[in-house]
Amino acid sequence: xxxxxxxxxxxxxxxxxxxxxxxxxxxxxxxxxxxxxxxxxxxxxxxxxxxxxxxxxxxxxxxxxxxxxxxxxxxxxxxxxxxxxxxxxxxxxxxxxxxxxxxxxxxxxxxxxxxxxxxxxxxxxxxxxxxxxxxxxxxxxxxxxxxxxxxxxxxxxxxxxxxxxxxxxxxxx
Amino acid sequence: xxxxxxxxxxxxxxxxxxxxxxxxxxxxxxxxxxxxxxxxxxxxxxxxxxxxxxxxxxxxxxxxxxxxxxxxxxxxxxxxxxxxxxxxxxxxxxxxxxxxxxxxxxxxxxxxxxxxxxxxxxxxxxxxxxxxxxxxxxxxxxxxxxxxxxxxxxxxxxxxxxxxxxxxxxxxx
DNA sequence: TCCATATTGACATTATAATGCCAAATTGTT
DNA sequence: AACAATTTGGCATTATAATGTCAATATGGA
Numbered sequence: 430x431x432x433x434x435x436x437x438x439x440x441x442x443x444x445x446x447x448x449x450x451x452x453x454x455x456x457x458x459x460x461x462x463x464x465x466x467x468x469x470x471x472x473x474x475x476x477x478x479x480x481x482x483x484x485x486x487x488x489x490x491x492x493x494x495x496x497x498x499x500x501x502x503x504x505x506x507x508x509x510x511x512x513x514x515x516x517x518x519x520x521x522x523x524x525x526x527x528x529x530x531x532x533x534x535x536x537x538x539x540x541x542x543x544x545x546x547x548x549x550x551x552x553x554x555x556x557x558x559x560x561x562x563x564x565x566x567x568x569x570x571x572x573x574x575x576x577x578x579x580x581x582x583x584x585x586x587x588x589x590x591x592x593x594x595x596x597x598x599x600x601x602x
Numbered sequence: 603x604x605x606x607x608x609x610x611x612x613x614x615x616x617x618x619x620x621x622x623x624x625x626x627x628x629x630x631x632x633x634x635x636x637x638x639x640x641x642x643x644x645x646x647x648x649x650x651x652x653x654x655x656x657x658x659x660x661x662x663x664x665x666x667x668x669x670x671x672x673x674x675x676x677x678x679x680x681x682x683x684x685x686x687x688x689x690x691x692x693x694x695x696x697x698x699x700x701x702x703x704x705x706x707x708x709x710x711x712x713x714x715x716x717x718x719x720x721x722x723x724x725x726x727x728x729x730x731x732x733x734x735x736x737x738x739x740x741x742x743x744x745x746x747x748x749x750x751x752x753x754x755x756x757x758x759x760x761x762x763x764x765x766x767x768x769x770x771x772x773x774x775x
Numbered sequence: 776t777c778c779a780t781a782t783t784g785a786c787a788t789t790a791t792a793a794t795g796c797c798a799a800a801t802t803g804t805t
Numbered sequence: 806a807a808c809a810a811t812t813t814g815g816c817a818t819t820a821t822a823a824t825g826t827c828a829a830t831a832t833g834g835a
Contacts, residue, residue: 436725448740555612558611572731573628577629662784675823677783700831791820804809
């Protein structure tokens with residue numbers, strides 16, 4: 430990175446980040462091709478997974494938060510999946526508009542087909558790597574994720590300083 | 603991932619990939635905010651970096667290949683950077699149309715400002731992580747990248763089987 | 776030299792993502 | 806009960822990315 434004052438650790442983290450950018454994009458296009466035969470994309474697959482793996486069925490906005498994506502994009506993808514019969518909406522006892530999203534049989538089949546295509550591939554992908562180093566990498570990436578989530582949350586909080594209850598009370602006087 | 607037949611290693615790699623997706627997106631928005639004051643984005647920054655860090659000046663298509671992005675998108679970004687005076691084109695002795703892309707003073711200043719803003723931040727980001735585990739993570743991600751590049755290249759080669767010289771000779775008869 | 780192939784920038788089109796705004800609905804506070 | 810704040814889906818707009826096509830140019834063989 431041509432940073433004169435970079436410590437080895439910071440330099441190594443920069444290398445990691447740059448490699449992550451490439452690996453991320455490659456993984457997405459790899460996933461796109463892998464699940465294309467089932468009418469899926471990486472993005473659709475991710476959303477189906479979020480639905481399948483959640484304890485209980487959720488409205489769109491919750492899914493978006495869970496996968497860390499924009500609510501509107503998830504809504505668009507969910508609507509597409511609905512048009513194609515992969516998911517359906519169920520009434521939400523707690524909210525009249527926020528319907529619950531569940532998989533149809535067709536959706537479940539597509540998701541399972543994706544998983545079945547993925548499993549042998551990811552096994553091959555892991556060849557030459559030890560369980561330990563994969564887990565170490567996971568821990569590093571998880572730490573990175575936590576740090577960044579913290580920073581971004583902090584920025585958002587700084588932009589619109591939330592009132593505490595005494596401040597709100599003061600406004601009313 | 604709810605994969606009945608997954609080995610621990612494959613499962614760990616899946617966890618890593620899912621965490622990578624999140625960390626990647628967070629890093630990009632974090633980078634966007636970091637360099638926005640200098641008229642940059644993560645994508646622009648990456649391209650300026652590719653120009654700065656390359657041994658010799660290159661045309662757009664080469665830059666695109668180096669950063670693993672679409673030629674057309676890099677072209678668009680480069681054109682934007684040109685309009686804003688961050689880069690300029692120089693004649694290419696080896697190609698009449700493929701001009702060489704170089705940074706202007708303004709571009710260099712923006713890039714340096716980005717680096718200066720980035721350096722202390724990445725140092726903070728690395729806190730709590732050891733040099734060893736960062737390097738291990740880097741190696742894992744680099745392996746992942748190589749594997750995926752290999753797979754994708756293989757698929758492309760399979761789509762349009764290239765002729766060898768004898769096949770070409772045979773066609774002519 | 777001649778010719779097939781590959782590269783490159785330009786242009787067009789489509790797909791996807793990001794952002795802002797709105798009204799309906801819900802939640803929490805007082 | 807009343808009211809502010811938040812959440813949610815819908816809609817519109819813009820920004821960015823991806824894909825395809827084309828002509829100009831360059832490259833490598835024969």
